[in-house]
Amino acid sequence: MFAFSFLVPQVFSQPVMGFNTWNQYGCNDYTASTLLQVADELVESREQLSGKSLADLGYKYVVVDDCWMAEERGADERLQPDATKFPDGIEAVIEAIHKKGLKFGIYMCVGYATCMGRPGSIYHYELDVQQFSLWGVDYIKSDFCYVGTSGQEHPFSYYKGLSDAIQQYMPHALHAICNWGIGESWKWAPQLRAHSWRTTYDIRPHWSCSNSDNVDSYGKGIQPCLEEIIDTNSRLTAFSGLHKGWNDPDMLVVGVDSGHLIDPELPVLTLEEERSHFAIWCFMEAPLMLATLDTSILQTIGNEQLLAIHQDPLGMQALRRSTKHAHIWFKFLHSSDDSKKRCALLILNRQSTEKLSIGTAQLFHNNSHCLSGLTEVVWGRESRSAVAERVTLQPHQSRIFIMEASASYHCNCL
Numbered sequence: 288m289f290a291f292s293f294l295v296p297q298v299f300s301q302p303v304m305g306f307n308t309w310n311q312y313g314c315n316d317y318t319a320s321t322l323l324q325v326a327d328e329l330v331e332s333r334e335q336l337s338g339k340s341l342a343d344l345g346y347k348y349v350v351v352d353d354c355w356m357a358e359e360r361g362a363d364e365r366l367q368p369d370a371t372k373f374p375d376g377i378e379a380v381i382e383a384i385h386k387k388g389l390k391f392g393i394y395m396c397v398g399y400a401t402c403m404g405r406p407g408s409i410y411h412y413e414l415d416v417q418q419f420s421l422w423g424v425d426y427i428k429s430d431f432c433y434v435g436t437s438g439q440e441h442p443f444s445y446y447k448g449l450s451d452a453i454q455q456y457m458p459h460a461l462h463a464i465c466n467w468g469i470g471e472s473w474k475w476a477p478q479l480r481a482h483s484w485r486t487t488y489d490i491r492p493h494w495s496c497s498n499s500d501n502v503d504s505y506g507k508g509i510q511p512c513l514e515e516i517i518d519t520n521s522r523l524t525a526f527s528g529l530h531k532g533w534n535d536p537d538m539l540v541v542g543v544d545s546g547h548l549i550d551p552e553l554p555v556l557t558l559e560e561e562r563s564h565f566a567i568w569c570f571m572e573a574p575l576m577l578a579t580l581d582t583s584i585l586q587t588i589g590n591e592q593l594l595a596i597h598q599d600p601l602g603m604q605a606l607r608r609s610t611k612h613a614h615i616w617f618k619f620l621h622s623s624d625d626s627k628k629r630c631a632l633l634i635l636n637r638q639s640t641e642k643l644s645i646g647t648a649q650l651f652h653n654n655s656h657c658l659s660g661l662t663e664v665v666w667g668r669e670s671r672s673a674v675a676e677r678v679t680l681q682p683h684q685s686r687i688f689i690m691e692a693s694a695s696y697h698c699n700c701l
């Protein structure tokens with residue numbers, strides 16, 4: 288008799304959706320009540336979302352970022368919550384969040400200290416993961432600050448230790464690696480069963496960069512603008528997927544118009560740029576972590592057609608093709624009918640001041656069968672109409688289409 292052993296590839300969940308404190312509240316501007324209020328708002332039904340809640344749409348993770356910890360570990364070496372922010376401890380908060388049907392995520396750092404100088408986990412991976420497990424944490428974001436003076440060691444050596452502890456004590460938790468793409472994280476993070484891995488330095492709510500010396504206020508690295516982040520992440524399509532994990536071009540900055548991320552010299556995002564940002568994150572299968580739940584952004588972040596593209600069962604990050612004035616992303620979609628093919632297209636006007644006009648026929652080499660299966664994704668209560676022969680795009684605007692046609696017509700969206 289032969290003994291066969293099969294390596295069963297792990298199937299990850301679709302890219303995670305939720306809320307994270309960092310981009311809006313930074314280190315100091317939140318407490319336990321902020322998290323509880325976010326949880327309430329996630330499950331509240333909203334008129335702007337046709338009576339659904341953000342949680343109904345999939346935004347289920349409440350993640351506390353840096354500065355939730357006290358400045359020092361406890362006498363037993365364990366991490367402890369900052370008593371001013373969490374006067375009743377952190378467990379009660381997690382329990383309340385779970386009672387609402389939501390999940391809880393926590394931040395830690397694989398180095399000597401977190402990016403804001405709170406205790407790092409470097410000699411305590413097991414202890415800290417055990418603690419998170421006891422508290423009932425569902426998701427761990429692991430940062431990469433203060434990893435040593437030489438900086439010579441490959442990030443893998445730190446993350447291996449941490450992910451071994453996660454596999455042992457919290458095998459069902461999601462692990463979001465946040466080392467900004469150093470050491471090409473997309474090549475080794477899947478081996479560590481990470482849910483996602485950051486591919487760039489920290490996002491800011493600016494579409495274009497005014498100059499190249501945009502060093503962040505912590506002196507840690509270059510803070511890219513959206514254009515740069517999109518460029519980097521779009522080149523990494525081959526590395527993400529259902530059996531691998533997800534490229535993470537950082538959290539959403541939709542609705543962020545004040546606070547520590549803003550460069551006063553650069554314009555914040557326009558409505559068209561916010562919509563493009565959100566839509567491109569959906570096409571790139573990026574985790575969707577909100578910074579704010581402000582009602583003014585609900586129509587953008589609650590676009591159900593885009594969320595369906597994001598959560599599509601095939602889990603394929605879109606491929607990008609570029610022309611001088613446009614970027615075009617193509618994303619294959621699942622079709623429940625074998626005789627049909629489905630895919631989504633996103634056209635972005637790259638230009639900052641000029642409008643762009645595109646003939647829709649040219650997207651499918653004038654194949655009328657493909658064109659007749661084309662519908663446009665609309666925002667909010669805009670009404671749907673037949674796709675016009677030419678479409679016009681404002682500066683940095685995206686227009687998004689879904690194509691469904693008989694498989695025999697070879698409408699590949701490519």
Ligand code: GLA
Pocket residue numbers: 309352353394401402403430465488489
């Ligand atoms: C790094 C991460 C951010 C955030 C901060 C917190 O910069 O990339 O997402 O977690 O640390 O200090």
